[in-house]
Amino acid sequence: MKLKCFTIALMATALSVATAAADQLADIKSRGTLICGTLGTAEPFSFANPSTREIVGYDIDLCKAIADDIGVKLQMKPMSVEARIPELVQARVDVLAGNLGYTPERAQQIAYTTAYFVSLQKLLVKADSDFSKIDDLAKSRISAPKGSSSERYVREALPQATLLTFQDPPSAFMALAQSKVDAMILSEINAEKFVAQTGQKFKFIDQPVAEEFWGLGIRKNEPALLEQVNATLKRLEQSGEGQKIFDKWLGETTAYKMKKPFKFDKAVSDPVLRPAS
Known part of the structure; x- marks a missing residue:
């Protein structure tokens, strides 16, 4: 019995060592293909081109650059938000480019590269309002999508504000458009769509409430x-x-009119809050 247990333990140790010694980069080179997981439905990061139905976007161009540097072909694999981390952990994809904000909980399951995007959480107000900085809204009414990180950030940054939550971003924006609130908080890239659709009747508070x-x-x-x-x-x-690549998909000549607020070689970290002073 002791010998049998020792043999099982030895096999388990050998398997552990073999797993630890595995080199995924070498496997990718041997295979000749880099499998990159993306959402495929998150414009402008990864989405189907209406004309060709080919998946294109910011994430795709970055994955292509990685594949080119390794010297292999690129294979894209669309997946759902819920499947992102399981697909990576179970080795069904090599690299995950899927709007993956950093959290300490996720960092326990996977490794993060340096930052490839920073999502700025910003306050949106009407263009003719007198609001110009975060603390101008310290005691105002603010809308946010229910259960979102935006909601959490504004609660921390503006604890005395009256927060109204809605089921989705369009509903939160409609509350602002109908003057039921003084401001809405949302990621800049999503809020920019509403601004573009309404003829610039709204403006951002320049200072972000948080950086993801x-x-x-x-x-x-x-x-x-x-x-x-x-x-x-x-x-x-x-x-x-x-x-x-950033300017092509997100820059000032696109519908998003964004400036690149980060460097690709900066380490990811917990969200940075910018509370009212």
């Missing part, structure tokens, strides 16, 4: 692949190619 860092997801204990992806992001930052 997004990283690409890599399975844990894959240092070679993590180093390779980070090296690509650093190259994109230093060469200016990353700025071009």
Whole structure:
């Protein structure tokens, strides 16, 4: 019995060592393909081109740059929000580019690359209002999508404000449009759509309430692949190619009219709150 238990323990140890020694980057090179997981429904990050039905976007261009640097072909795999981390952990994708904001809980399950996007949580007000900074709204009425990170951020940054929550962003925006609230909080990239659709009748408070860092997801204990992806992001930052990709999908000539507020070689971290002074 003791010998049998010892044999089982030895086999388990060997399996553990073999797993730890696995090199995903080498496997990708051997396979000749990098499998990149994306949402496929999150414009402008990854979405179907209406004309060709091909999945395109900001995430796709970054995954293509990573594949090119490794010297392999790119294969995209669309997935749901709920499936993102399980698909990565279960090795069905090599890299995850799926609007993956950093949280300590997620960091226990997967490894994050350096930042490839920073989602700015901003307050939106009517263009003719006198509000110009966060603390102008310290005791105002503010709308937010129910259960969202936006709701949590405004509760922390403006604890004396009256917060009205709604089932979805369009409903929260409608409350602002109908003057039921003084401001709405939402990620800038989503709120920008409402501004574009309403003929610039609204404006942002320039200072963000919070900054959410997004990283690409890599399975844990894959240092070679993590180093390779980070090296690509650093190259994109230093060469200016990353700025071009950002401008192509999110820049000031697009519907989002955004400026790149981050560097690809900056480490991801907990959201940064910008409370009213």
